[in-house]
Amino acid sequence: MGDVRDFDGQCCRxxxxxxxxxxxxxxxxxxxxxxxxxxxxxxxxxxxxxDVDLFLMWDLLxxxxxxxxxxxxxxxxxxxxxxxxxxxxxxxxxxxxxxxNAVLFVSGQGTRERIADENWLKKFSLNPxxxxxxxxxxxxxxxxxxxxxQNKLATTYPxxxxxxxxxxxxxxxxxxxxxxxxxxxxxxLASQKLCGWVIENLAGKYWSDLILKSIQPVGEGLYFDDEExxxxxxxxxxxxxxxx
Amino acid sequence: MGDVRDFDGQCCRxxxxxxxxxxxxxxxxxxxxxxxxxxxxxxxxxxxxxDVDLFLMWDLLxxxxxxxxxxxxxxxxxxxxxxxxxxxxxxxxxxxxxxxNAVLFVSGQGTRERIADENWLKKFSLNPxxxxxxxxxxxxxxxxxxxxxQNKLATTYPxxxxxxxxxxxxxxxxxxxxxxxxxxxxxxLASQKLCGWVIENLAGKYWSDLILKSIQPVGEGLYFDDEExxxxxxxxxxxxxxxx
Numbered sequence: 001m002g003d004v005r006d007f008d009g010q011c012c013r014x015x016x017x018x019x020x021x022x023x024x025x026x027x028x029x030x031x032x033x034x035x036x037x038x039x040x041x042x043x044x045x046x047x048x049x050x051d052v053d054l055f056l057m058w059d060l061l062x063x064x065x066x067x068x069x070x071x072x073x074x075x076x077x078x079x080x081x082x083x084x085x086x087x088x089x090x091x092x093x094x095x096x097x098x099x100x101n102a103v104l105f106v107s108g109q110g111t112r113e114r115i116a117d118e119n120w121l122k123k124f125s126l127n128p129x130x131x132x133x134x135x136x137x138x139x140x141x142x143x144x145x146x147x148x149x150q151n152k153l154a155t156t157y158p159x160x161x162x163x164x165x166x167x168x169x170x171x172x173x174x175x176x177x178x179x180x181x182x183x184x185x186x187x188x189l190a191s192q193k194l195c196g197w198v199i200e201n202l203a204g205k206y207w208s209d210l211i212l213k214s215i216q217p218v219g220e221g222l223y224f225d226d227e228e229x230x231x232x233x234x235x236x237x238x239x240x241x242x243x244x
Numbered sequence: 245m246g247d248v249r250d251f252d253g254q255c256c257r258x259x260x261x262x263x264x265x266x267x268x269x270x271x272x273x274x275x276x277x278x279x280x281x282x283x284x285x286x287x288x289x290x291x292x293x294x295d296v297d298l299f300l301m302w303d304l305l306x307x308x309x310x311x312x313x314x315x316x317x318x319x320x321x322x323x324x325x326x327x328x329x330x331x332x333x334x335x336x337x338x339x340x341x342x343x344x345n346a347v348l349f350v351s352g353q354g355t356r357e358r359i360a361d362e363n364w365l366k367k368f369s370l371n372p373x374x375x376x377x378x379x380x381x382x383x384x385x386x387x388x389x390x391x392x393x394q395n396k397l398a399t400t401y402p403x404x405x406x407x408x409x410x411x412x413x414x415x416x417x418x419x420x421x422x423x424x425x426x427x428x429x430x431x432x433l434a435s436q437k438l439c440g441w442v443i444e445n446l447a448g449k450y451w452s453d454l455i456l457k458s459i460q461p462v463g464e465g466l467y468f469d470d471e472e473x474x475x476x477x478x479x480x481x482x483x484x485x486x487x488x
Contacts, residue, residue, distance in 0.1 A: 175461030186462030217419030218430030
């Protein structure tokens with residue numbers, strides 16, 4: 001332990017008391033890590049995804065200020081390129097969805113290729129009993145191919161309605177439909193409802209209400225008087241979710 | 245010209261007729277290029293920008309299907325990192341804003357550093373007589389520092405209101421305010437109004453209406469019956485804007 005000194009700057013006569021201290025601190029650290037169960041939210045992307053569908057979800061989900069709240073962009077490559085050419089680095093592989101608390105699928109032209117790629121689909125082993133699973137727009141096609149929409153009502157983007165119906169799904173003209181832990185949203189801005197559902201279930205209504213308010217137009221859902229409340233979204237995360 | 249053959253596959257006795265043909269085609273090509281005046285839309289980013297403020301604008305503006313419509317993300321670095329850690333490559337330097345038809349400023353924690361950086365501010369030489377200039381949320385602080393909001397009404401994000409007022413700007417609780425060619429929007433989702441304003445002015449009302457409709461929630465502004473119209477956003481660009 002070399003030149004370890006005590007608080008008075010005096011060299012310790014006996015380093016064993018420090019050895020014990022470090023040992024105790026290391027044990028406490030491990031205990032703390034175990035008690036802080038991470039809430040893991042994953043967003044699945046692929047090439048030719050729709051930019052706003054990823055980034056509206058990503059931005060909203062990242063506004064939750066809880067220390068154990070983690071949002072990850074997952075894909076089968078180190079980076080995926082959106083329909084408009086934006087390259088986005090992924091944080092991990094698709095297989096990481098399998099132990100996430102929430103798994104959200106983006107949409108875009110690329111979904112047509114994904115639902116035809118059995119090797120890609122095989123990487124998912126999702127469990128709607130334990131995980132919150134959702135999609136925006138044509139992401140519903142992936143949920144259907146994964147067998148998550150059987151005998152369920154769902155929504156999607158207008159240009160994907162017929163194809164989704166061909167998978168035996170009853171498609172309803174609504175922005176958001178949740179069946180237990182599986183939800184679909186249709187129309188880019190409906191990802192607010194999808195994210196609100198995930199946040200409310202995993203972090204509490206306080207956060208979903210505040211976060212959804214924080215992106216509304218000024219004078220139309222967000223007001224100058226909200227300043228102090230909004231500032232809570234910019235402070236360091238707290239270790240516990242504020243109760244509903 | 246080597247082995248040039250005519251339509252019957254016969255080797256030409258006299259290559260001069262082909263030389264003339266190629267010369268004429270090259271001239272026509274140049275003429276066509278000159279007549280297709282590019283509409284250049286630039287979005288200015290910087291480190292610690294708010295993700296949704298860039299990507300909602302980027303996505304909407306890229307939905308315009310006109311061949312001469314170009315959207316560029318500009319910054320002072322090859323890539324900028326958002327407030328949540330997303331790295332986005334830029335398409336060019338800030339100075340490129342000076343000949344753009346529209347210049348839009350994003351917002352985020354990073355605006356505070358930008359408005360204190362005189363070297364960065366000096367790179368802009370914008371002309372509100374010839375360019376459409378706008379901002380979302382705290383981007384209004386940059387417009388103010390560039391002298392574009394003097395004696396004008398403006399809007400911004402609740403947490404930036406006091407600072408914007410300290411620059412002598414009268415801040416109004418509205419989602420969108422346009423003064424001639426200079427506009428401010430407040431609250432992330434108000435970038436719909438900002439982009440709609442740019443698109444209507446530079447591409448026509450047909451495109452702004454269709455594009456804004458295309459991102460609404462299903463059943464709340466976007467309907468399954470809109471499928472055929474929405475498909476126009478996924479075809480190859482046309483060479484001319486559809487008239488209002």
